[in-house]
Amino acid sequence: MxxxxxxxxxxxxxxxxxxxxxxxxDRCDFWCDGRMLGETLRILTSSDPKSRQHYNGTLFKQSEAQSGQCTSRSTIYTANIAGGLMLHQFSRWVRSGNAEMDLTLNLLASEISLCI
Structure with missing residues (x-):
């Protein structure tokens, strides 16, 4: 493929x-993963060895995943925000080769956190 x-x-x-x-x-230069549950979203970006190693550490067994729906109609705007942030990370990578490797946004609490 x-x-x-x-x-x-x-x-x-x-x-x-x-x-x-x-x-x-090992077959792509830029990887962006959007995760969400309710009104909390996480954008993980991998574009260099450090961020690839970090991303590997964010994977876990399916049995350990939190239950919940990320496709509810009431949270469609969360998915739209996640998509916008994913494109923003891509845009940053295209311009400078840099992107945040881990960004979490909790809309209910109005909190954002970055892992640098």
Missing amino acids: EVGTVVFCCVDRISTRESIWRSLQ
Whole structure:
């Protein structure tokens, strides 16, 4: 299968996410994974050895995943924000080669955190 330089991963199951990552991690230059549960979202970006190592550490067994729906109609705006932040990370990477490797936004608490 031919893979492009850039991959955006937007799947519901951590096991699916891990399977895609394992097969593509060495075949793409920029990887961006959007995760959400309710009104909390997390954007993980991998574009260099340090961020690839960090991303590997964010994967876990499906049985350890929090239960909940990320596809509820009441949280569609959260998905839109996640998509915008993913494109923002891509834009930063295109311009400078840099992107935040781990960004979490809790809309209910109005909190944002970055892992640098």
